[in-house]
Amino acid sequence: MRPRLLLTAAAAVLLFLVAAPVAAQNTTVTLTVQAGSLAISVPGAADLGTADPGVTRSGQIGTVTVTDQRAALTASWTASVASTAFTTGGATASETIPNTAVSYWSGPATATTGVGTFTPGQATAANAVVLSQQRTAFSLTVGVGSNTASWNPTLAVAVPASAVVGTYTGTVTHTVL
Secondary structure, eight states: OHHHHHHHHHHHHHHHHHHSOSOOOOOOOOOOOOOOOEEEEOOSOOOOOOOOTTOEEEEEOOOEEEEEEEEEEEEEEEEEEEEOOEEOTTOOGGGEEOGGGEEEEOOSEEEEEEEEEEEESOSSGGGOEETTSOEEEEEEEEEEEEEEEEEOOEEEEEOOTTOOSSOOBOOEEEEEO
């Protein structure tokens, strides 16, 4: 019985030594999360192919991405889009497709990260908007912290029956605030 009593006493002493530190010191550690930027990236160019006069030509223009690294407690942003007229040659009336003939729909998000409500400006072709003025392309509400959203919008250009042969060029501008 003595060896068991000795073993029990040794275990109690060991438990006391492990459970009761002699002294403790604390270190206060800080970390600063810095605010980043709000940015939008777009394809450098897009080609809708060819179309006959009097026909509407549409196609996706490539991925647009908003990156919000501002680390806001209540994050929100709105991406907008507008278009110039499309012109060729000397940009006469017959060499111009007005921006009232240019329609856009964002479609759904192709990718998102972060927390919040990501909302397409135009979820389907039925919701397409004319780009003769600035329109909402995509938005984030009720966000927290950093986030991203990407979409691949579709552009539709209604070529006037009076359009002359040529390669027409216009500019679609996305902005984010």
